[in-house]
Amino acid sequence: MSPFPPRRSSRATPALALCAGLGLAVAGGTLVACGADDPDAGTNGVGKLAAPEIQRKYKAAANAAGAVHISGTLVSKGASYKLDMRLKNNGGTGEVSTKGRTFRLLRVGERMYLKADAQFWRGDGKNDSAAARKLSGMYVRVPTDDPAYDRLSGFTDKKTLLDGVLTLHGKLDKGKRARNSGVRTVELTGDGGAGGILDVSLEGRPYPLELERAGNAGTVRLAEWNKEFRLAEPSADDRVDYGAKLPNS
Template identity: 30%
Template sequence: MRFARLLVPIALTSVVLAGCVNTKDPSGGAAPTTVADNGVKDLPVAEIVAKAAAATDAAGSYRVKGEVTQDGRKLSVDAQIKSKDVSGTVTMTQGAAKVRRVGTSLYLQADPALWGIFAGPAAETIATLFKGKWVKTSTATKEFAELATIGDVTQMVQTYGTSTITKGELKTVNGMRVIELKEASGGSIFVATTGEPYIVRVELKDGALDVSEFGAKFDDIVAPPADQVVDLSGLMGMGK
């Protein structure tokens, strides 16, 4: 499984949607009210996937957090997504990389050891000259293309293809009632069956990612200050 696909599922610690909410009655007491069933559990798989992807996109923002393993390497992901803009951190054994995507611009700030993964022959030069700086490139830059999609949970789900997904059981995940959708490769997608049919968890063979904080403002997803940015677009083979 490719690096981008592992990151794409995107989040996610505690889910902000609860299976039930409390409302106060006129006397001041708490009257529990169950959130209405959204009906997705009774739909065909293709319709569940389509509704889940649409609802998650419509939320406008969400957080992805979790751990996965690729090629024997454990990756920890924590990303905030607002539309297609992203602010997050990917941590490996070698160190961590901060990632920001704003429009078509991609900004990276990585530990020296990680530049060997991201920048190849240019790694040592970048790590030495631009320590503490944000390296700016484009989302189309081939060396960093996989990082450009970090956190895009709906893209990940759409790569599966509904013909490889079967409907599983109703479960409770992160305090929410969900329907499990089992993917042929061994993973699962969990879709909320109350409230909006958000994608709230993705399980892979070697890890899991949770999605939460749907609709959060995430006002800090902006380009780094100009004096902290080094633009490498078009240099050293990048952007081609």
């Protein structure tokens, strides 16, 4: 069925004829029919879909992406975490802040490192100050069997972190059209917004761009999808292997 109204005469104006021709040329593709009243003109077409289908599209796009930059605040089990992480399928790097402490994480494959200042390594003050000074500013390898590995590796795991933050609770609905950092978006809501609000891009791939998490559990921004960045283990001069267990595990 043509998306354009029937012609009132057998002679179409040049502009209308061109518009109709374009509409036929892109039918079934990512573009939509032209027309000043069409909110989906020039978009990826996701805005026309039902909310569950939009969710399927943005999850597929996110999972297929080779890289992403995740920043913002997460609240989990009463603790608040400020994140600034760049992630790939084989690891990630960036900073995490919680309870007044900031540390840097770097994971390449299974090898994960933690970098922090002496105050972080002193913890509650019971740890050796000399050892804390030695570890300060160094990438300290986190053994895979150390309890800290399980607690921290999720921040460096693209799939785990995306699965955790891209969650809407309750009945899924499609909300308003807007712009996020200049990009046209469509809003998805869970439980009318109480279960979270997610902006999905209407330009290019339907990537998720920003999520207000349910229950005031933080706001997360997702950007630089598929943007390449360097991910490599620290040099031998910048890293140290503390042993089988970290001081603050």
